Amino acid sequence: MRGVGFEVMLEDSRTKARLGRLVTAHGVVETPVFMDVGTLGTVKALGPRDLSELGTQVVLGNTYHLLLRPGPEVIAAAGGLHRFMGWNGPILTDSGGFQVFSLAKMRRITEDGCRFNSHIDGHEFFLGPKESMAMQRVIGSDIAMVFDECLPYPCDRERAEKSVEQTLRWAKRSKDEPHAEGQQVFGIVQGGVYDDLRRHCAEELVDIGFDGYAIGGVSVGEPEECMYKAVEASVPFLPVDRPRYVMGLGVMHQMAECVARGVDMFDCVIPTRIARHGTAITRHGNIAIKAAKWAFDQSPVEEGCECPCCRGFSRSYIRHLLNCGEILGLRLLTVHNVYALNRFMAEMRAAIADGSFHEWKEKIRKDTTRNEQLCDAM
């Protein structure tokens, strides 16, 4: 094993789940892992000490957002994103491709990349494989993602074919660019709902050769079954000794299903975003803490949870804070949601380790289904 890289420690006997160790320039990541999104150099409302306490292993930085603000010069002056934000653990950066195609305005795509206008102030930027890798090099992320085109759902066959070829050419160019010291580079399997395109894309990426492989264009509004189908169409053609990463997914039972299909890594803005809208993630479904029925409730957000929010505060108090627009309310729910997913993944790893993953996954699915119904009825 090299200084950085991935090692499968244990494979589940009844599913494709596996325990792994992803060694990065800033520490070891135990997989399966959920990564917290820190778009602008902070997981919103949290500092690096919070993240360590809550069990966060990897912070995801958004190349597009960091390119716009504060820009590469400011991050370079600090010596990279780790020092800028004071987080000494692993950082993964996306390539900016997804945001260019979903957030930015007035874009013009060429073979070299994409000219677009900032969604903040309309300022013009150009981002392609060359520029994305340069920005990720400045950021100094431990894992850089190739610049790709993320297909929308639905998407017709012809467009998907053209897009996959573009993504493959950009993947090759991304790999050939210089990278930061110790920086691993992941390819991204696209292909929409077309199994043969997923296979083609995966095989071509493996030919180029990457440190890990993401499955992109998943969780973009398609039915849940399409998501698993895309994973099943991609994983068999990826090397067993490289990590597999489903981008943009953070729902508990969906992550468990993907892990059962051989996936190792996830990220999603949902846990922190819904926290700021007053929603707590629990093993018994999501809870809207602002609801009037919690006004006098002295119990914690989630019974039995050991996070600093649940150990210190009641639903009644957090509801009050949220209803008054108090920053502490947003922060405490963020603390809970981040901890809840980190704890969930730790429990998942323990289940794989002791051979009970299959049963554990079924229990999670049933709990979630039952409790989603309960929540709807509440």
Place this chain on the structure above:
Amino acid sequence: MRGVGFEVMLEDSRTKARLGRLVTAHGVVETPVFMDVGTLGTVKALGPRDLSELGTQVVLGNTYHLLLRPGPEVIAAAGGLHRFMGWNGPILTDSGGFQVFSLAKMRRITEDGCRFNSHIDGHEFFLGPKESMAMQRVIGSDIAMVFDECLPYPCDRERAEKSVEQTLRWAKRSKDEPHAEGQQVFGIVQGGVYDDLRRHCAEELVDIGFDGYAIGGVSVGEPEECMYKAVEASVPFLPVDRPRYVMGLGVMHQMAECVARGVDMFDCVIPTRIARHGTAITRHGNIAIKAAKWAFDQSPVEEGCECPCCRGFSRSYIRHLLNCGEILGLRLLTVHNVYALNRFMAEMRAAIADGSFHEWKEKIRKDTTRNEQLCDAM
């Protein structure tokens, strides 16, 4: 000395400054002390663990705001504000008088108090000595303030005279109401800029007898000299063995001047409020961290400061967070400002203890004056 109360430990030989110990039902407060304002049951952006780490001794709760949201029933259900907000240290509550006269709408004053409409939703409330003390009893604050009328500046003699008599009648009624167990009650000296009214008010309050005495109607827009004059007109008529508290004051050199005139306690929303507007309090004047000149600055907010903000983060990073509207930026500057004032007061107490208070105060005044000029020029 009773279970709760105040003790002067040491008097400065060259000024009226003194070191004291204010024993409350939730712990001992070393004076002179600056108290952090936690209007709605949170010092904005901070939790109780933060406050302990930053050296905060007392949290101030606002009776008016807590009456409106979450209301007495919710706080009672939690067993008081300490348990509601998870802060086990001393809490002081104001009476709500100041807010009724400055924030609320369509008020009608009677001998029993004030009918007003909530500034949030127009809902009608009544607050007088009876209602204020009942609310403070529910809150369970360690120190309750009498219900008073805070005079504006300027205010003519006739109005001031009438108001002082009203304040005295309300003070008497406030004292006669039942209080929470172990709850101390402070009177409030009003009288505006009229020295004889201040003296009259102080003497009458002392006749009623309180656990401590505030000097109110200070820092309401009057010139700095009027502030000191109001303190000088009141302090000589207050008992030496009771704490003296200037309400609404939090500027470093002004607190030092008041301590030199015999004051022991202060509170102000300014440190936390200006933090949320991007301004850091330093011993070298206030700094607007959003300014472009800090874009690449790798130094901490305040050189030599040991707070978690200054130990972990650069001006460049915090400026970035503030300019992106990131919650962490507001939180980190709040952390710094709260720590800065707590450290300032600790240093002041050390100067009184070692007999150097007079020189220390002169240095503070010079530094502030010089640096305010520097800041203006920056």
